[in-house]
Amino acid sequence: MSHAPFREGFDLLVENIPYMKSIGARYAGRSDDGIKLCLPYREDLIGDPATGVIAGGAVTALLDHACGMAVWDELNEYKPIATMDLRIDYMRPAQPQRDLFILAKCYKLTRSVGFVRGFAYDDSLSDPVAAAQAAFIISHPCLKNREAHA
């Protein structure tokens, strides 16, 4: 599990993506718990002007992106992937003026599908803002390696 070169470019998978850049998302590292992203609070991302709470849609994008990266983290190599299905439960509003964090982990990889669980939180992971369950299709442009992932 120590293929550093592939993962060294993970920050670019956030910073070089136009939509991630436009909402101000940042890569916050990886661990055995998964991929971590950070979304600093910004007023143009507000979904409810009455409360200043960030839009569910902004959280959606971040969860989608982190979940996709978690598949790459588990694959440990680059393959084209596409979100097939994304379900998000919003448990409570994110606190205004606070950074939002995402932690996503691919807990099962088959040859063609990656299954991922992700959480959005501000203070603590034990009190999440939202939870995501996602499935990604993994494309195989050529069938040269990774036969092990049956």
Place this chain on the structure above:
Amino acid sequence: MIADLMISGPEDLFRRVPFAQFLNLRMEMAGNELTTVMPFAPHLIGNPLLPALHGGTIGAFLELTATAQLSVFETFEQIPKPVNVSVQYLRSGKPIDTYARARINRVGRTIANVEAWAWQELREQPIATLQAHFLIG
């Protein structure tokens, strides 16, 4: 932040939600039928190689379309809050304008069930669909 909190109709919703402004969402009303538009913009790209729209922009667009559809018939003191949303991605989003419509399946006392679908060139070929529950009132 804003004193008058009553949301009166979908136009008002899109005008007052900063994130809808960020996505530059538009709408067309034909009678009581609402069609929303997410005009293409370079910052919506999620895969620069294809290129394709970021799945998150499509999810956000569908969610806001569902919210707008709720505000066509109901006036809310608070913007309906999503409890859960489920998005199925059917085709990759091309770097062009995206359209969406929503249908309300049920509005109960506390929860509304809405579905929405987005398309680009052909309405018969949706690029994504959404089912959502919203907390209302």
